[in-house]
Amino acid sequence: MSNSPDRLYELLPVVYRIRDAEQGYSLRDLLRVIAEQVDVIETDITQLYENWFIETCQDWVVPYIGDLIGYQSVHSSGELTNALADETQQNNKILIPRREVANTIRYRRRKGTLALLEVLADKVSGWPARVVEFHQLLSKTQHINHLNSSSSTTVNLRQVDAVAKLNSPFDELAHTVDIHQISSQHQPGKYNIQNVGLFVWRLKAYSVTLAPAFCLEEVSSNCYTFSITGNDIPLYTSPHLSKDATEIAHELNLPIPIQRQVLQESKKDYYDSNPNPESFTKSLSIWKGVDSKPHPVSPDKIIIADLSDWNYQPEQDHIAVDPELGRMIFPLRQLPKNGVWVSYHYGFSADIGGGEYDRTLLDSAAHFLFDVGDIQEPAIFSSQQDASALSRFLRSQFSATTQRLLDAYTSPPPEPALIAALLPELNQLLLGESLYEEQRFASITLSAETKSLVQQNLQGKELIRCNRLLLEEAFPSQIRKHYAYYSVSQTSQECYQTISEAISQWQRDKPHDAVIEIIDSGVYVERINIELEKNQSLQLRAANHKRPVIRILDWRTAFGDALNVTVESGSCFVLDGLLIIGRGVHIEGNPSQFADYPTSVVQNPAAIIIRHSTLVPGWSLHCDCEPRRSTEPSLELFNINACVTIAHSILGSIQVNQNEVETDPLPIHISDSIIDATSIEGEAIGAAGYSIAHARLTIARCTVFGQIQVHAIDLAENSIFNGVIFVVRRQQGCIRFCYVMPNSRTPRRYNCQPDLVEQMVRQETELQPEQIEAEQLIASDRVQPQFNSTRYGTPTYCQLASTCAEEIKRGADDESEMGAFHNLYQPQREANLRIRLDEYTPADIEIGIIYAT
Template sequence: MSPLYELLPVIHQRRDAEQGYPLKQLMAVLDEQVGVVRQDIAQLYANWFIETCQDWAVPYLGDLVGYEPVHEAGEPGPVDTREGRLRNRFLIPRRAVANAVRDRRRKGTLAILEDLSRDVADWPARAVEFYKLLAWNQHLNHQRLWRGGTADLRRGEVLDLVDGPFDRLAHTVDVRRIDSGHGIGRFNIPSVGLYVWRLGSYPVTETPAYCLEEVGSQCYLFSVLGNDTPLFNKPQPEPSPTHIADELNLPVPIRRRAFESPVLVDGKLDHVEASTAYYAPSAEDTKSLAIWAPDWPKKGAPQPLPAPLIVPADLTDWTYRTVKGTVAVDPVLGRIVFPTGQLPKRGVRVSYRYGFSADMGGGEYRRTLRNPLGHKLYRVGANEDYTTLLAALGAWMAERADQPTAVVEVQESGVYTESLNLDLRAGESLQIRGASGTRPVLRLLDLQADMPDAFSVTGARGSRFSLDGFIVTGRGLRIYGPDPSTPIPAADAAKPTDPGDLCEVALRHCTLVPGWGLQCDCDPKHPNEASLELDNTQACIRIEHCILGSIYVVADEVKLDPVSIHIRDSIVDATSDDRVALGSATLPAAYARVSFIRSTVFGQVQTHAIELAENSLFTSTVRVARRQVGCMRFCHVPSGSRTPRRYHCQPDLAIQALGKNPPPADVALAREQMAPRFMSRRYGQPAYGQLAEGCAQELRRGADDESEMGAFHDLFQPQRAANLRVRLDEFTPAGMEAGILFAN
């Protein structure tokens, strides 16, 4: 009952009941507005505190404590737009405002620089005073044997850390400034380096390992996709505010030597085993990695495998011979080797962590789930009502007449080897998704010799399909429209006799593995195959926060309209600039109207029209049939492309800056300098799709809001770096010079 209605005298409530409660309905409307006012009043009080205030109030609270925004990083954006809110998170960080007074009290200490990196840029960091690593002649009466000495070739652990953030060796002086814009110097008396880690450490929990049978049945890979992947550390909290971060506190790749734990017998080295600093000794302990092999090495053996059974090893060439009763693990390559005569008979499951730049593609990170109205939820998992996707889909199909809207949700990060062929009826809506924080893998096999085995979806008029949070490997996804050869009984296609087509297909936070699968070195297994095929469909295709291979469109240009494809915050990877990222297998160009928003495209684009391309990177030529439609703004478009009108694109601006009739050599040099450079272009490697430090500044700050072009635009890394540099100058000890060094 409405609270306002309860305040009325009983006589009025009785008379209202006699007349059918018109007053009660009116009071319910008033009560809704009163609730809005009450909520606003409560929020006004919450806005007095930095922990609970709204985003727009953060700059005002910062002004009260003397926190000034860094104008070199750019100006704050409007809080009523998505882009403005994301931008303001890094231009005026809430955590930096909250700790402003505390930081000023600690000004001049080394540990404060690490806290600034976390508060201002949200990057974990390690601060290093380089004067402590200078070679020098010590006074005999004041010896420091742990500093300034020459390299000891017998100390392998120290040599393994040379020229990195954890370096312990002494170096000769480097006279270059650490904050130089040309060549950065490190080892000097006033130099303080702040190593920052831009890659995050993402978990994978109890998922099957990949048996590499072509090498040997005893050989396994941590990655279920069949590629080598460096294992990353799960950062542990630092013991005190003054502690300087070490390897266990940072998202760093695990080194082989760091993974070793020596076992001494009578004071002498007997053997090495896995360090419990990284390896989980029990199921309740959440460390960086763990291995399960049920009933191995004997029936009823404890799981996960105890650390004494794990032997750190170099498995580069797979020739390591494992001792019976032990398992060899290479954390650098993510490889596992069991004894040849002692194979696990009930499979191998692993938990580990990998490195990546952002919450994109399938992964165990928190994401917002979208629930359609009136849906019924079917949960899939080992402890749920359904253990397979097919079982959950079968249950829905049995009651689809009464329940046209369904959500099939996978509750764990497992591998599902199933063949899915969906046919939706008119008005039905189906969403297949992983639960937030899970990474299910759909593994498609070559089961039918005379037919393709792709994940296929077709539907009637008004039907919708959504795939959210999955990794699809082995094959691609194919969306079918109605067969164009089938005659329509009615002349008017809007009549019920026309079966119609899917209304919308949405892919969110998914990975359709480029090239269908990966080799050990992350090369694609089938580089010429498409990840997404659109076969005579008129469905609107929406792709958000995804990684996928080539997109092929097959359509009848006479009978159909161009299909609409909207790609946002994603990577489309044809695995080579010479291959087609978006095109058609039967026509010179895909019969599609496409939009690219904050995306990176590896490969050629051949399409009917581009309605909008914004803040995106194209590594190869773009050719459209209709140049009169759409525009491209703040993008990199290679020379030789045929596009709609362009605004503020590269290398156009660089060539225009050369003046009229520039020499061809200067034009070629400008194009070469503006070409995007990446840390890695192979999916499966940690720095995949990340712009390299040597990439042109015009691309790294070339978006309309001065962020970088491409799929990682929303990380706002240029703004974070600029903000952090200014804060370092403010809090660095007097007489010292601080610089930012990117560890990855």
Template structure:
């Protein structure tokens, strides 16, 4: 750890420090900010001394796999004969943060550390799940499928744990059919589980390794949404009111722990149900203790329910697992119906909670984007004042914090102090804030409206005013203003951004503000129906109105980005999107464009993102590793470039490099030409044949998603059937789109190679994606 930069100066005798201080002459410089010259010199030297000492200390740390730097991991692995599997194309310096993040996935530290232990366990089935976790980071289980093959057993040695015919009365067993935990018997499937074409599962030498790629996030003590269209007794776990499947909070494997509880799998109705028998008959059903309760996967609170004064969670004996697809009949008095598959709750019709419902549950998504209770870095400008907002804080609302900030600025102005005051409004709970917000930031100021780390509050904008818009508006009134929205979910309305030219008047050389949206969600379509369909699909999430403000979107999910301008200005604004999803709710709608022209007067920069909808902009400065799932139109093609992207045929773009389907079509036409020339006798390829091949290739390479609606756990996840030109088409052979940095092709390749190395002799291990 670096020491103080004044360490060398403090070693000097006091007489030298005293004389050095006298060199600061009164009147020449400000004594409150000036520093003696000798002290400044020794600070520069001490800074380099600290760097050298840190490097020497790190040399010792690099001797151990637990503490070494990421770039040292392959060198330590080489000492024990560890060989990396996946060779990628390095596109940046190995010391850069992105390169080190990729290195951690391509050459996992944990896999290197456990190599010797794995070699000792080589050939055992219990090794495979541990191997999958350390190599790929995915939770996994292994199933010896040959044990599930139907076979005639010897009556002298009956094996009750082997596969058997299905019992149609056993609903829980029937619910597991074709899943990772299926225990039914199958006939032999001669197809190989490692086949690259049609795969089988139940062959004699097969072992199936099921992996879960979706990661779970907790949603802690959050308000459930009352579905008023159904009735005051009907609720959904998700605060937006749409159906969401609930997932298991994975537990460590051990004696007495069912395999279903060790992985982040969906909670089924059968698994959530516990039957209480009395005298051999079913007395009642209740929630299973494996899933329900404090510290478990699901917990429900209803204050003053069923009787006044009740504050604890609803006991599991009062929970009835049910199928609420049609919301079903109401449960009996003092009971609550819960559907974990749809994430719905129904109370008795004449006994619904009047104080609201709070829930804790776990949902799943592919990556940590769009906000959530996950770890994310927080920072603020030096000297910023932090205003904390929460139910247990003096400031209860965001507007109260904005008013406190305004009062502090006025107090500074009254004291003739510099009144440029940056502020951080930090929401410290998971509450739902329903209040109109209009933020004005002056020149040089920075305002952060953020969630505390591991918190995910909701800002729900309602229809307050009939005579003017209700959107969340941000106005910058001078140079250098900056607004940051971090870790929030904004629903009900969109975000409107104005500059100093809000009334249409602006200086030509005005340097406007920057608005950053990071780790946040601006719900596409404003709100969702129960089936995740948007309620207002044509409404934008962000409007840039008569401004050249720079809009930056990082690790977020947003709807349409719309540019509204009364006239075309000389200098366009900028929109920078990285590691995010821009969803227009349909590929035929505009995702990035203008409200009053063919193309938005904007410079668009996008990296590692997925754009669902049409893109119509002035200039695309750079598009890299991005999926454009809609026609793209650029006014100025001579500026900028696109590389390693998917762009639909017929798009007008700047210069492309290694984009799809162009690369795949060119390769297919070259192969068609080669075969025609090698034919005996050679044949000519007609224009109709070229056109048909071009159409087939473009259709084959088109991206396929497991889910295209926000609210689904598989939202924007590329399907397994998607062509490798997209799933491994990025510049470093990762997948295109928003989940590029997951490096899933590298993880899967590493896992398959390691399974081949450690699988028992004469057996094959196939990888199956459970999510």
């Protein structure tokens, strides 16, 4: 199939095309529109064939193919609805995994094997697993005539490795019998003849590649942590698939914390000494600076030790490493003066905050048409004799009125009437195909990208972009750049070495849209001040699969330090994929933007976007993950005319300081994020020195630690508010399927906790009136969310505990869990896995799912 937009037009006889050319190509334009619809139909016909196969079919077809082979979907954890809805398609991927449907027949042939249970856990739920037959770990009194060989042994306290694995998925010691059923919800047992345990790991192992280590100077100059935030963090195994599909998973195949004894015995399996950082494939690696360049430390120079008290002193030319705490100590007489870099893996639940995971980058250039301020010198359209061929051509395309205004122009700045006349005619020129001609651009040096574009048959947005690039390269000092890209790296000489250098160049170029991309996972310690003009956008982002760190220090004694951004009306600022420590982000508006209030506020607000980023709660951490500055905000919004969007991020408290008289409440949209004020009494969203923040909040699938004090909440859903909410306008907005702390002042609530359990208590007819209040208090305490950890920096941060009430773990509108990890659909994964285990497990076996993390 040809991709040419004129393929239908070219099928016409030549006589009709000649007549069409004489009439301005109206027939060609009509056939181009028809050709677009023909392409849509042909693509759909092609996809019909692809939909016959599970590997290539569309998502909505997967349930139908599953029905053909007798695949049973899990309706107990959410009914399937309209398959065209985006949220339902995402839910269907959990309830009906494509890879399980593809392998259903293969699994049926392997029914009853242990290795199949591990494969099911991975393919059905996405959780890596290890299966354990507990009857092999039973301590038996054997008959002398009927000996039963067993690999389990009684406890030998000299076997440090075996004792360390006690009651773990890798236990090797013998146990007495436990008569409780493994599937019991109240008191499950393990060690019995018919019991089989499936240990699953819900935390993922995320990589950090060639990042500077943190020198903990408050302890000693030779003490370092792997984590750049200075906290203890257990190092995780980078899991590798087993070569044998029938083999039970071992430590190297699972994302588990690395134990000291295991690392000591299998150092070569975990430690990577490859000199090329890009080929980092194992679990951890340490690099020392030699001539200011990182060189890997040999594994025989690594000493595995317990560094809990920082008192260990390693030998000369060696480094002491504690993988359970993420610490290392150098000899006092051999301090790493040229730097220390580390590559390692840490554990976390989901792709939230800054990290080296795969994420979609935002499109930075939405349009390419000329706007006010793009034409800096109209003299390029002059009719002088020495004007270039391109200038003369451009002038010939203008109307007589525009030409008269050009003739009257003498010196900058140009009159507004001239710019108003030029812009629509130049934009009309960008839409056409008549701009480029080889003779017009013979004396102009074009970039390789532009040369490639002019050779193609472009249409639509790509044609406009090509024409814009032609004019920008022909008149670089007279026409403002529309788009610019600046790469930053501390290791590449072809990039800017600091973010400040890239910002300085961006300020000189003054493009409409720009991207400053950091292409490594280094630490950038510098002052950053960004001032955006009207209708100007800037992305400060990390490259995909990178996690750079911006560390802001106390540079000035008499002033506060932060990452400062000033926005104007219509501007856009994006933080993407970054980890910011040391200070917060301060975003301020220009006071002049409210001069024509309310017109400018309503028609041309700025945009602030924070996505896949971490603004460390409390600015920085102690070794035990306690915040150093627990009361300081991570994000300050000061008198901005903007819409603030936060997605897939981790932030400390947010302070909003708006002019309540001259501005409307600031709209803030938060989704799939964690807002952590480090305590439930702190202000998660508020205003310093005021009772409420002048803001309107829309929040979905978030976990909030701390109080929320805002003007209004337009919508809150599937979220956990672990702090009191105070809203001024209760008659506006709605809160649905959320946990709301008692004594909160909110808009109307629908299916929220603890409202539902308190309502159930009131409906109990046998209770006396004096008993209702006491029972409601008990019920309210029972459904209060419980977390494995509430401190940023720990692997189980914000993960709901196993003891958390089912009303929270299945309390969302689609029966998933409330909070920031809603989109993991863990209840659906578990329900799906239990159904499959019952289907593929022999009748005399009791199997249970045990959460290892």
